[in-house]
Amino acid sequence: MPRTAREKSKSGIYHIVWRGANRQEIFHDEEDRFKYATILEKYKNRSQLIVYAWCLMGNHVHLLIREGNEELSTTMKRIAVSYAMYYNWKYKTTGHLFQDRFKSENVETDTYLRTVVRYIHQNPVKAGMVHKVEEWKWSSCQAYYDIQTIFNNLIERNFVINMFSKVERVAIKRFKEFNEKQNNDNCLDDFEYMRRLSDDEARSEIKKFLYGVEIAHVKSLPRLERNEILKKVKTIEGVSQRQAARILGISANLIFKA
Missing domain, CATH: 3.30.70.1290 (Transposase IS200-like)
Structure with a gap:
């Protein structure tokens, strides 16, 4: 349409x-x-x-x-x-x-x-x-x-x-x-505020997508397997890509490109 x-x-x-x-x-x-x-x-x-x-x-x-x-x-x-x-x-x-x-x-x-x-x-x-x-x-x-x-x-x-x-x-x-007044303003209705997760919270959320793989081992996975995990990690609300890269010990570019 x-x-x-x-x-x-x-x-x-x-x-x-x-x-x-x-x-x-x-x-x-x-x-x-x-x-x-x-x-x-x-x-x-x-x-x-x-x-x-x-x-x-x-x-x-x-x-x-x-x-x-x-x-x-x-x-x-x-x-x-x-x-x-x-x-x-x-x-x-x-x-x-x-x-x-x-x-x-x-x-x-x-x-x-x-x-x-x-x-x-x-x-x-x-x-x-x-x-x-x-x-x-x-x-x-x-x-x-x-x-x-x-x-x-x-x-x-x-x-x-x-x-x-x-x-x-x-x-x-x-x-x-x-x-600075507290309010319930809601401009452009579909917008939702996304709270940034702490590193501990982010680490916990990331683990849900690893299916038993240790965080420290993600960087050593074959490229295709690693990218599948990274694509899912990128969808976690409140976790920045740079934060995920820091937690996983990999280059931020690998996450950007996944």
Whole structure:
């Protein structure tokens, strides 16, 4: 069946979630996240995109953006292709990195826009990656809190900040209170927060797929047998591929390629 065309947002603003294919990790280290943010900034400037909020997780990206001078899907494809080329070069892999199609929802009111900003910023906290929203440096939160980062110019924060007060100091204080408030926000319904497992928890989950093989012996298995195990390990929610590689004592590239 042909895909249903996206409904155009009257405001031109969209909340976007783009996941790795098969929910695979798309960012394995800080260099990867830095590269994606750099690419995002490049195409933001080129297409006159406006970014209100962003967050780079392990296997997905959150963006709150206003469409620029070209179709949103075109801009997003440029960003995805550019990052995938970098990823495949760095990790010597091939094939699709992202899901075929990003998920999006229209953001038509100021109230919902503020909600989505908070939802995006709280992702790392609800996933158990940090304790406070400002501790996750791969999001727009620090820029909103007036903490200087190299990506402060990536976002347009005044549009949101001015909703809280015309006095900047007061606006930031009120925004922080709103941004950190406990909530049951559920934007883009199919999203589920994934808690990162500790090494002990991850080791226990990995053992379930080894069928009697000792963890220390996985790296010595024949390639085909080893890859079958690694493919299953990659599906364990809450276990990063780098974490699995560390536990199994193998190269991270072996897991990426499996």
